[in-house]
Amino acid sequence: MRFSSLLLIALLLSLASPTGVFAVQPDEVLADPVLEARARDISRNLRCPVCQGESIDDSNAPISRDLRLVVRERLVAGDTDEEVVDFIVARYGEFVLFNPRVQGVNLLLWLAGPGSLIVGAGIAYAYTRRRSLEPVADNGLSAEEEARVKELLDR
Incomplete structure (x- = not known):
């Protein structure tokens, strides 16, 4: 019973862990932590052309890996963040931007x-406003209705 409980807990923990953690491969990471932080920030704001609901930073699709590498290459070449994004948008259109x-x-x-x-x-x-300005029609009660009300109230 104890082994099966541990196995169940391990299974649940493996399912609960975010899948995007494994998207960026160790061979993609830049040696300069400042450039790597900029690359990760840019990658989080670019949509995967295949997955469409994930950023290229979270996606395991081959095109996302290629785009992550392009972002890092452009940063190493000295491009600003805007120039890198413009480079990607020029090739894939504004669809790749999470925030158009x-x-x-x-x-x-x-x-x-x-x-x-x-x-x-x-x-x-x-x-x-129009409804509040319309007069309310007050037709009153007919003689028959008044007699009925008086009868009900006198009971």
Whole structure:
């Protein structure tokens, strides 16, 4: 019983550990810790073209490995972080960016959410304002209804 419990715990721990820990291979890591930190920061913000939901830093796909190596090569060559990202975007498009740039066509996407919220709030305000200004029709009770109410109240 004790062995099976330990085996179960080991299995659960292996399933609970993040898979991205093993994505960056030891042969990819730069000797300079400052450059490596910059490379990891850039890699976390680039989407894997194959996995689409993971960054190239977390993905085990071969294309992600190639992109991680390209990022490191560009940093070693002296490129700034923006130049490295521009280099990758020029080859793969803005799809590889987890946070698209706020320019061009993307500006429409960035403004669509807040714009929809403002338009919706304006429509709701206009609707409630119009409803509050409408007079409430008070037709009163008919003679028959008044007699029935009086009868019910007298009981």
